[in-house]
Structures are given as C-alpha cells and as structure tokens.
Amino acid sequence: MAYVVTDACEKDFLCTTECATSAIHPTSDEAAARTVSQVYINPDECIDCGSCVAICPVNAIFSIDELPAEKADAAEKNAAYFQ
Numbered sequence: 001m002a003y004v005v006t007d008a009c010e011k012d013f014l015c016t017t018e019c020a021t022s023a024i025h026p027t028s029d030e031a032a033a034r035t036v037s038q039v040y041i042n043p044d045e046c047i048d049c050g051s052c053v054a055i056c057p058v059n060a061i062f063s064i065d066e067l068p069a070e071k072a073d074a075a076e077k078n079a080a081y082f083q
C-alpha cells in the first residue's frame with residue numbers, strides 16, 4: 001500500500017521536501033518539474049507515514065485505499081510515472 005497524489009495537485013512541491021524517503025517526484029529542481037501537471041509518489045519507496053497528506057494545502061494526497069471514486073485512476077498514474 002502507498003499514498004497517492006491526485007490531479008488536484010498544484011505543484012507547490014511542499015510534499016517533495018517533507019517526504020523522508022524522497023518518494024515524491026519530480027522535485028522542484030528536476031527538469032520534469034516544469035512539464036508535468038502534478039507530482040507523483042513512488043509506491044516502492046513510500047513507507048505510508050502520511051506526512052505528505054498533512055502538509056498538502058489543497059488536500060491532493062490520499063491513502064490508496066481512501067481514494068475518492070472519481071480519482072481511482074490516480075494510483076495507476078502515480079506508479080506509471082516511475083516505470
């Protein structure tokens with residue numbers, strides 16, 4: 001299980017610096033930060049701590065088992081970014 005960023009993300013990059021395992025990309029200093037529409041969580045590196053949820057000002061991050069139905073595709077999109 002992992003946490004997932006949804007398309008509500010506004011790319012303030014607060015979560016990328018909050019994450020203790022650096023599971024969230026792109027970070028603000030990566031080239032992709034300018035082109036992607038949101039950041040993504042690597043499901044293989046997330047340790048389910050929930051810190052990113054608390055710091056997100058737009059409530060864009062959910063536990064994968066608490067994703068709203070209309071955001072169900074977010075889990076696949078997050079994983080796909082790292083493949």
Ligand code: SF4
Nearest residue numbers: 019046047049050052
């Ligand atoms: S839940 Fe914790 S480990 Fe997972 S992405 Fe968020 S801050 Fe990183």
